Amino acid sequence: MGGDRGAGGCRRHPGLPQERVEAQLSGKREYRVTFLPGGKEARVAAGATLLAAAAAAGVELPSVCGGEGICGRCRLIVRQGQVEAAPTLHLSREEIKRGYVLACQAVVRGDAVVEVPPESRAGREAVVDLDAREFLAPEAEAGEKFPREPLVEKLFLSLPPPTLEDNLGDQERLFREIRRFRPAPILQAGLKVLQSLPALLRDSRWRVTATLAQRGGTVELLQVEPGDRAGTTYGAAIDVGTSTVVAHLIDLNSGETLDAEARYNSQRAYGEEVTRRIIAAERQGPTRLQALVVEDINDLVSLMVDRQGIKLSDVVAVLCAGNTAMVHFLLRLPPGALRRHPYVAAALAPPPVRAAEVGIRINPRGLLYLLPGIGGWVGGDITAGILATGLHKCEGLALLIDIGTNGEIVLGSKDWVVACSASAGPAFEGAGVTCGMRASRGAIAQVEIHPTGVRYRTVGDAPPQGLCGSGLIDAIAGLFRAGYIDRAGRLRPDAKLVRERAGELAFVLVPAGEAPREIVITQRDIENALRAKAAIYAGVSILLREMGVRPRDLSRIYLAGAFGSHPKAQIEPEGQIPNGACKRYQDCRQCLCRLFECHLRGHQQRYDWR
Numbered sequence: 001m002g003g004d005r006g007a008g009g010c011r012r013h014p015g016l017p018q019e020r021v022e023a024q025l026s027g028k029r030e031y032r033v034t035f036l037p038g039g040k041e042a043r044v045a046a047g048a049t050l051l052a053a054a055a056a057a058g059v060e061l062p063s064v065c066g067g068e069g070i071c072g073r074c075r076l077i078v079r080q081g082q083v084e085a086a087p088t089l090h091l092s093r094e095e096i097k098r099g100y101v102l103a104c105q106a107v108v109r110g111d112a113v114v115e116v117p118p119e120s121r122a123g124r125e126a127v128v129d130l131d132a133r134e135f136l137a138p139e140a141e142a143g144e145k146f147p148r149e150p151l152v153e154k155l156f157l158s159l160p161p162p163t164l165e166d167n168l169g170d171q172e173r174l175f176r177e178i179r180r181f182r183p184a185p186i187l188q189a190g191l192k193v194l195q196s197l198p199a200l201l202r203d204s205r206w207r208v209t210a211t212l213a214q215r216g217g218t219v220e221l222l223q224v225e226p227g228d229r230a231g232t233t234y235g236a237a238i239d240v241g242t243s244t245v246v247a248h249l250i251d252l253n254s255g256e257t258l259d260a261e262a263r264y265n266s267q268r269a270y271g272e273e274v275t276r277r278i279i280a281a282e283r284q285g286p287t288r289l290q291a292l293v294v295e296d297i298n299d300l301v302s303l304m305v306d307r308q309g310i311k312l313s314d315v316v317a318v319l320c321a322g323n324t325a326m327v328h329f330l331l332r333l334p335p336g337a338l339r340r341h342p343y344v345a346a347a348l349a350p351p352p353v354r355a356a357e358v359g360i361r362i363n364p365r366g367l368l369y370l371l372p373g374i375g376g377w378v379g380g381d382i383t384a385g386i387l388a389t390g391l392h393k394c395e396g397l398a399l400l401i402d403i404g405t406n407g408e409i410v411l412g413s414k415d416w417v418v419a420c421s422a423s424a425g426p427a428f429e430g431a432g433v434t435c436g437m438r439a440s441r442g443a444i445a446q447v448e449i450h451p452t453g454v455r456y457r458t459v460g461d462a463p464p465q466g467l468c469g470s471g472l473i474d475a476i477a478g479l480f481r482a483g484y485i486d487r488a489g490r491l492r493p494d495a496k497l498v499r500e501r502a503g504e505l506a507f508v509l510v511p512a513g514e515a516p517r518e519i520v521i522t523q524r525d526i527e528n529a530l531r532a533k534a535a536i537y538a539g540v541s542i543l544l545r546e547m548g549v550r551p552r553d554l555s556r557i558y559l560a561g562a563f564g565s566h567p568k569a570q571i572e573p574e575g576q577i578p579n580g581a582c583k584r585y586q587d588c589r590q591c592l593c594r595l596f597e598c599h600l601r602g603h604q605q606r607y608d609w610r
């Protein structure tokens with residue numbers, strides 16, 4: 001809703017934000033909304049929500065539920081003006097007195113000045129930097145594990161000029177030379193390449209560089225350049241995540257990762273859960289969602305090539321991995337069937353396509369490859385995880401758990417691999433939690449709770465802003481050990497630091513004086529986390545039972561996803577996996593491969609597939 005209106009202006013009235021055009025056409029009064037700090041402004045029609053006004057002003061707000069009033073994340077403080085807010089349980093009485101509203105539940109009735117509080121804007125740049133650094137970390141081991149056989153390569157060729165005795169056509173002469181260096185039973189060139197070939201071969205004195213790309217069993221001659229350009233072959237590996245889009249620039253000659261960059265997925269304006277975005281795509285068509293993620297990819301790639309002094313036209317391939325819904329959005333495939341029984345994808349293994357066809361700006365003839373998915377809710381990102389961990393080559397049985405909104409679980413060895421998914425909800429990503437946030441700067445990621453008080457650590461050792469998934473798990477475990485909650489997760493009303501807040505019990509983790517706002521864990525947060533944990537637990541248990549595997553049969557357990565990057569969460573999984581496996585996990589943790597983000601190495605191996 002909000003992002004659609006704000007970002008691109010109106011097609012019929014270019015230059016005017018959509019909100020303003022609608023206001024003019026409808027004859028409604030327009031009002032000015034100013035956002036502090038920064039002073040960005042939007043003019044919107046009377047009755048527009050503050051969330052829509054924020055999008056029109058280019059102010060990004062967290063909107064986990066896509067503006068349904070469910071997540072409580074789009075908090076703003078009204079400083080001046082007329083704003084009408086619907087009642088909500090997400091704000092305490094004191095907060096309402098201080099002017100807090102939920103942007104999606106507050107409508108504009110006059111000119112207004114609103115403030116974006118720190119919890120609604122914190123950590124954006126930090127998470128991107130942290131992510132990018134972490135994703136570079138496993139690089140050193142990758143070279144040994146994966147042989148380099150790139151999907152796209154450049155060959156410098158010196159062709160013998162034609163003679164009466166050797167009068168092959170230009171295309172056939174080039175193909176003959178290519179086949180001297182690499183096997184290519186089926187070799188194809190497009191019409192544009194053929195049209196330019198005669199002049200190019202002669203002008204370059206028959207010394208040219210051919211760019212070759214694997215497309216299934218066919219090798220495509222993507223382009224021919226004059227002279228020796230073989231040293232300039234680059235590709236981008238992109239992890240298209242629901243929350244973040246992470247890109248790596250790779251030198252396809254050496255296999256070296258030259259640069260990494262990450263940003264939040266701009267589709268978040270349509271909700272942080274995939275199903276909300278699918279619903280948005282069904283209601284409004286998939287065009288806008290596709291444009292947002294493609295723009296994210298384009299921004300990241302151009303940032304990296306500029307920084308590395310590389311020509312965009314030398315980037316000849318992009319490889320993307322993502323969950324099945326993200327792949328649908330990227331290719332503008334209708335995603336509706338994914339969320340309805342029997343949860344079928346439009347395509348699980350889309351063929352390589354011209355990157356330009358979906359709007360990705362690299363070499364105009366460059367290709368977009370997508371890692372194949374496994375099922376409607378087990379996507380190409382999990383294929384990447386399997387490749388990266390080498391689970392499919394393990395002698396013993398291994399389990400891979402990618403913990404996120406959708407938890408994917410893979411069990412297998414070199415002999416067989418089986419996968420399933422479990423809908424855990426967004427609690428592990430800090431969403432849908434009263435004071436939740438992603439694992440970005442200022443997020444409480446580790447918690448110790450003692451009868452005497454609370455100790456915590458934040459990401460980047462920054463002042464606390466909220467609670468991320470691993471912090472939530474730590475906190476709940478601590479609450480149980482310290483006797484604040486019982487086995488069913490119920491808070492003890494008489495316990496110290498437990499108090500009533502907006503009609504429910506809450507444990508005060510950080511009092512208001514120590515943080516921009518009081519950070520609490522409510523009874524509902526605990527219930528949500530228990531449900532999320534139960535979903536993952538059920539997925540693991542069912543998979544093990546169906547395959548006749550006992551937890552003690554497991555030799556390795558890999559935790560993937562941002563949640564798996566927190567050391568304490570790895571060492572003390574707190575019931576994420578069955579008790580027996582948990583013990584085994586403890587026993588074998590020294591041989592556990594720590595996965596900050598396993599997708600990257602999967603990407604790089606994909607480049608090596610023939």
Ligand code: FES
Nearest residue numbers: 063067069072104
């Ligand atoms: S409550 Fe406003 S976006 Fe979720």
